[in-house]
Amino acid sequence: MGADASDLSLVRRVQRGDKGAFDALVLKYQHKLVKLVMRYVRNAAEAEDIAQEAFIKAYRALPQFRGDSAFYTWLYRIAINTAKNAVVSRDRSPVEYDLDRNAGEESYEMQGRMKDAETPEGLVLTDEIRATVNAAIEALPEDLRTAIVLRELEGLSYEEIAAAMDCPVGTVRSRIFRAREAIDRRLREVFEGGLGRAEELG
């Protein structure tokens, strides 16, 4: 299992002409890239445009990607440059986020807030998605919840999670998979159910 094998297998397919494989890469990294770009532009819609531009640049530059660095690292740099160019060309100031007091322990987190450019439907869906996933996670048996939280929130590898939870790696893989299955049962409804509400709104 080489590092970055997952991304590389998709990248190689794209390099050989399979555009569908690129969709998978976009799906995997789109949230991360938008979040990254939002450090530079406050407006979510604008951030999405910039992220889109970055993905397209990445696709076009893919023939030159040799795997010297991880794919995401390479993509990340393209996104930063794209964002910065956009910022510089629009003559904006350094990023400032809105503060939102939260949590205890005399700690406070400043969080990004979207001021505008969101259709009401978009917002509702986002909240609905978030609520659905959170509810599904709350309902998970503890070992499944722990496994997926350690994976997604702390970024631990299966091996590290196995050590933390004192179980075999295979069990970790199974727990994470089953956690995702359970969440997906509910999430699929939001994405596919009835009116196809979570389809692209353009």
Place this chain on the structure above:
Amino acid sequence: MNEELDSQLSAMFDDELPSAECELLARRLSRDEQLKARWGRYAVMGAVIRAERGLRLNVPLAGRVSAVLLAEPELGSVPATHGPRSSMRWWQPLAATAVAAGVAAVAIVWLRTQSPLAGPMLTSQLGVPATTVPVSATIHPAPAASADSYVVPRPLKVAPMAVPSTELANYVVAHSIFSSPVAGRNLLSAFMTSENGTAGAEEVQDEAKIGAH
């Protein structure tokens, strides 16, 4: 859906699937819209768990990108252009001997001279009007407490320091802990960021090529 397949999908999403199986699954993933949709929902779950606020969770980027790429030629059908920088080496390792001897053989000059007064007026870029925070407009000459009075020398026209970056880096680090906390952080921040853009240089090249599209 086949449970084994889905379990593999989950593992591949976490980059925990052996590469041979990745190859097979990648092929299926690229063709199977349902599998792709599931994969996309895995990403949404991750975003929610990380409480990534402020962004749309049903980001429709994949569809848009896919639509744009429909018009693009497939990669591999057009021969990739190989410029002199096509090998993605992000850095040139410093020659060990050059550094040890402290000789200015290293061509990387990553610091440049700068006169503070030549910098651009920042206030407009910040959106902070110049009058918001008044600074004392009169600059009083230093009280002549000492016997000698000093004339501030005009900075000489000097060559940019072609010193091995390591040496100046050492000085910067050693000095930083004797600055005030604010100044030290300014200094280290400037030091941490790549002023000469050596790491970003590759993208600039690619952009130049992309511009031709």
Place this chain on the structure above:
Amino acid sequence: MRPRSARTSGQLLALILLSAAAWAARAAQPAPAQSPPVSAPADWLERMNTALTTRNYDGTFSHWHGGRVELLRIIHRVQDGEVSERLASLDGSGREFIRTGSSLACYLPDKRTVLVEQRPREQPLVGFPTVNDQTARFYDIHEVGRTRVNRRETHVITVAPRDEYRYGYRLWIDDSTAMPLKTQLCDAHGNVIEQIVFASLALPARIPDSAFKPEVSTDGFQWLRNAATPPLPPAAAAALAWNAMRLPPGFRMAMRAAQVMPGSSAPVDHLVFTDGVASVSVFVEVQRAPADQSAVAQSAAVGSSSAFSTVVDGHKITAVGEVPPATVQFIATQVKALEHPAPAGPGAGQDAPH
């Protein structure tokens, strides 16, 4: 992507608990902090410096200079009297600066190098300038007003230089925590040269050791460390003792020491001069390279800080500080060797020659 740092099972267990707690606590609301009574501007500076040096914090900030904006992350912890700090570039360079205990390490992935400076334990790790009565002669410090930065109440304090030897600051100091949410460094005319604005900032009660591990992988990197030497008494470090014959008004010597730089074995004299707000280090070392290394003065900049070096009597003298280029140049060209060692300690450098 996989995290690169190894973790012990104890830490992993703590992570599980932490994750569970973080998960559960996300909706909790804190009680608003009480704001302290009205204080003199200089008090705010002191409070700010105290917060920056004694509190735990974890934040990301943008650094603006010369038209470029970069994002960085800073994590700072004080635990059992020991300071740990990690400053990392979130943009392309991937560089990191990590301080733990008495070691300072710079990870430079774009140069495939790690610089490690081990400071002698006896030497104070931090000694920064403090504002005193004398400072007011050279800086005009006052509170301009109160304003909100990102919905937080802040005091805007300006530290305006009275001449062109030094830079000034505008500081937006958070009312409840005294953390500087926004800082600007300005020249004597009020033009902003550098700016730092926090985009996110948290003051957690606890920060794990794992937060101070580098993210970059150092396989194949070149490691430059300074040779571990016991601290050399300054007077014994060299037959000649170096000092500045003249200094810009208000500057005094704050420290003098000898140390060894990473990657070399020759001792280097390190002098620190300060006017209460700004500080300038002067490094003196024997010129190693042959004559083709130009003996002409050289200057450079690191962000808004200036550096200037010159060669005197086979010694290379470099001044570095958060002051205008003319000031480091002035100080560096005033550094000479004295026949007999000057008394070490503060006050050793005088405004006027003896």
